Amino acid sequence: MISNFIGGQFRAGSGGKSFPDTNPADGSLIDQVSEASQSDVHDAVQSARAALDGPWGRLTLAQRCDMLHAVADAVDRRADDFIAAEIADTGKPHALASHLDIPRGAANFRVFADVVRNVPTECFTGQAPDGKPVLNYALRRPKGVVAVVCPWNLPLLLMTWKVGPALACGNTVVVKPSEETPATATLLGEVMNQVGVPAGVYNVVHGFGPGSAGEFLTTHPGVDAITFTGETSTGAAIMRASAGGIKPVSMELGGKNPAIVFADANLDVVAAGLARSVFENTGQVCLGTERVYVQRPVFDAVVQRLAETARGLRPGRPTDAATNFGPLVSASHQAKVLGYYQLARDEGARVVCGGGVPAMPDALRGGAWIEPTVWTGLAHGSRTAREEIFGPCCAVIPFDTEAEALTLANDTPYGLAASVYTRDIDRAHRFASKLRVGLVWINAWFVRDLRTPFGGSGQSGLGREGGVHSLEFYTELSNVCIKLEPTDAGAAHA
Ligand code: NAD
Ligand code: 6OD
Numbered sequence: 246m247i248s249n250f251i252g253g254q255f256r257a258g259s260g261g262k263s264f265p266d267t268n269p270a271d272g273s274l275i276d277q278v279s280e281a282s283q284s285d286v287h288d289a290v291q292s293a294r295a296a297l298d299g300p301w302g303r304l305t306l307a308q309r310c311d312m313l314h315a316v317a318d319a320v321d322r323r324a325d326d327f328i329a330a331e332i333a334d335t336g337k338p339h340a341l342a343s344h345l346d347i348p349r350g351a352a353n354f355r356v357f358a359d360v361v362r363n364v365p366t367e368c369f370t371g372q373a374p375d376g377k378p379v380l381n382y383a384l385r386r387p388k389g390v391v392a393v394v395c396p397w398n399l400p401l402l403l404m405t406w407k408v409g410p411a412l413a414c415g416n417t418v419v420v421k422p423s424e425e426t427p428a429t430a431t432l433l434g435e436v437m438n439q440v441g442v443p444a445g446v447y448n449v450v451h452g453f454g455p456g457s458a459g460e461f462l463t464t465h466p467g468v469d470a471i472t473f474t475g476e477t478s479t480g481a482a483i484m485r486a487s488a489g490g491i492k493p494v495s496m497e498l499g500g501k502n503p504a505i506v507f508a509d510a511n512l513d514v515v516a517a518g519l520a521r522s523v524f525e526n527t528g529q530v531c532l533g534t535e536r537v538y539v540q541r542p543v544f545d546a547v548v549q550r551l552a553e554t555a556r557g558l559r560p561g562r563p564t565d566a567a568t569n570f571g572p573l574v575s576a577s578h579q580a581k582v583l584g585y586y587q588l589a590r591d592e593g594a595r596v597v598c599g600g601g602v603p604a605m606p607d608a609l610r611g612g613a614w615i616e617p618t619v620w621t622g623l624a625h626g627s628r629t630a631r632e633e634i635f636g637p638c639c640a641v642i643p644f645d646t647e648a649e650a651l652t653l654a655n656d657t658p659y660g661l662a663a664s665v666y667t668r669d670i671d672r673a674h675r676f677a678s679k680l681r682v683g684l685v686w687i688n689a690w691f692v693r694d695l696r697t698p699f700g701g702s703g704q705s706g707l708g709r710e711g712g713v714h715s716l717e718f719y720t721e722l723s724n725v726c727i728k729l730e731p732t733d734a735g736a737a738h739a
């Protein structure tokens with residue numbers, strides 16, 4: 246049984262309810278997950294509050310940061326356990342889990358401990374109206390108990406991306422992992438206990454959204470702030486539900502990200518970039534590319550390179566070293582993506598490659614497999630080219646001029662990420678400055694420096710996290726103004 250983790254204890258849900266955790270590669274049952282009841286969620290919030298006011302709140306900054314480094318080291322030591330759990334829950338290939346998800350799960354604790362340790366304090370000296378000196382400085386206090394609601398695509402990476410800075414800033418957390426991928430959040434509870442993180446600092450409640458742990462947590466009056474990653478419509482529901490409590494929210498939401506390929510680009514770089522941004526993690530990355538705009542002289546060449554990449558992907562058992570393409574996360578997500586594959590045909594797409602379900606060996610036939618798919622011939626305004634699919638597919642659309650490419654790229658309610666391929670540095674700079682997105686990669690994709698601002702505009706999110714920007718969300722600023730009484734004339738000018 247995959248348990249909740251509340252106040253340092255692994256606990257079955259008090260309502261006695263559980264739900265299955267399924268391996269998407271073959272449809273087999275991994276384990277049952279114990280669903281948290283409303284009273285379990287309440288206990289988790291109370292435990293988080295007690296730790297905040299107690300042992301966690303009493304640690305010095307240095308002690309807290311050292312402890313987060315110890316958490317990171319312990320995740321590294323147990324990397325094989327985390328990798329195995331993440332692969333079973335998501336179906337992602339071993340190489341991806343071991344190079345991206347789990348190392349980032351550790352790095353998120355190290356980097357944010359160091360950011361918080363090194364951030365300077367804002368300070369101004371000045372004069373009061375009577376001419377006496379005043380000193381203003383800003384203190385950062387933790388927000389309090391932070392609810393962390395997570396998606397299934399990069400479970401440990403995206404959860405620790407928020408838990409790391411939240412704890413580094415002195416908050417305590419209650420995490421609601423996705424119902425699809427509960428395992429690594431509970432495993433992290435073992436690490437927290439091994440390292441000696443005080444009970445109640447890190448809590449996990451399992452369940453669903455409405456009428457379950459997600460809703461119980463995000464509407465709980467004892468929660469001080471909510472950080473969410475997931476679909477735009479879910480983010481809107483959480484904002485509505487939390488509005489009464491005037492809770493600060495950080496929202497990392499969906500996208501329909503463009504790649505823009507200019508004719509002067511290095512097509513090997515383009516092919517390598519698109520191979521990752523369209524197909525990595527079976528297209529289930531919020532930053533992934535689903536719209537590829539290609540300048541007409543290189544259109545056919547880019548389509549051909551994309552199709553070659555797609556045909557060369559090797560679906561198979563995710564634990565096999567040769568596998569580089571996993572299943573989708575669930576049968577229901579497979580049904581959604583296949584619905585878009587049909588819609589694309591209905592909207593007049595030419596299916597360059599893919600478009601269905603691959604033939605898999607008997608042992609994997611129960612999995613949520615999908616073919617990587619490339620379309621041309623879709624109108625820019627078609628639903629396929631406008632709505633987030635979250636699958637390994639893209640619409641390739643030609644353009645002639647830079648101005649046209651910009652209009653096409655920006656014509657979306659989303660605004661998360663874009664990749665631009667060109668060897669013209671002036672154009673790259675000019676174009677990047679006009680894209681209405683939170684993240685632009687030039688001749689690259691998903692290259693991350695955790696000190697940089699991360700987030701989306703429009704329907705892709707609210708706020709920025711990363712580096713010191715995370716501190717803006719996870720701390721409350723208090724300004725302290727001290728009026729000084731100088732004892733001699735020289736000090737008045739201090
Ligand atoms: P989702 O919105 O369906 O679920 C996310 C989490 O919210 C889950 O834990 C779910 O149980 C919970 N939830 C659902 N309804 C809720 C409610 N009413 N109240 C409280 N909690 C609720 O998202 P998903 O399907 O897990 O993830 C895929 C989506 O996430 C895609 O849209 C993707 O673009 C987005 N995403 C965005 C980013 C980013 O950084 N911008 C990163 C990863 C994923
Ligand atoms: O790299 C990150 O910090 C991050 N938040 C990535 C999000 C990926 C979305 O699927």
